[in-house]
Amino acid sequence: NAGVTQTPKFQVLKTGQSMTLQCAQDMNHNSMYWYRQDPGMGLRLIYYSASEGTTDKGEVPNGYNVSRLNKREFSLRLESAAPSQTSVYFCASSGDGRSPMYNEQFFGPGTRLTVL
């Protein structure tokens, strides 16, 4: 199992450009998440998808859109990148349905994005 994979690993954009960050998981998880990590601020939830076909805003959704393409894939789109979106982006997944208790989140390796 590859777990959670993210592409690309690194990206440099100019202000106003658009791009899509890709995420896929092979653990048959129901829920998927996008976070951004900034120094001194921990991880902040951008959007999440509790199940295929649903998406909801997290703590910092402005400037982003998401698509839950199928159960495996959850993409994050920046329509018009801004320098404030320079960050490290992590995708995560959880919930294989085998236990009624909370299932931990599994994280991808991250995408380091710089917006000039």
Added chain:
Amino acid sequence: AQSVTQLGSHVSVSEGALVLLRCNYSSSVPPYLFWYVQYPNQGLQLLLKYTTGATLVKGINGFEAEFKKSETSFHLTKPSAHMSDAAEYFCAVSPGFQKLVFGTGTRLLVSP
């Protein structure tokens, strides 16, 4: 709203010394609590979690944490630090089904 506070953005210890990373939580309902570790240029990896039951939770790599409801704390400890423990550690609380709220992180530095 549920939240966590991690005291100390940096903690320095010598190899072989006790590791203590502090986490206090705020929750209006019985919390689910987690510790994650992030090694340089990697994603987060679960160290341990508390859901219900035993309040002393053992995790990977010799780490453990104790849930203390009276103190609203979930501090992470390891009896003897190793150089490979140098990383950033995040405490997190669950505010609802499968969502997490993270603390700001504590960077652990281990010196020889």
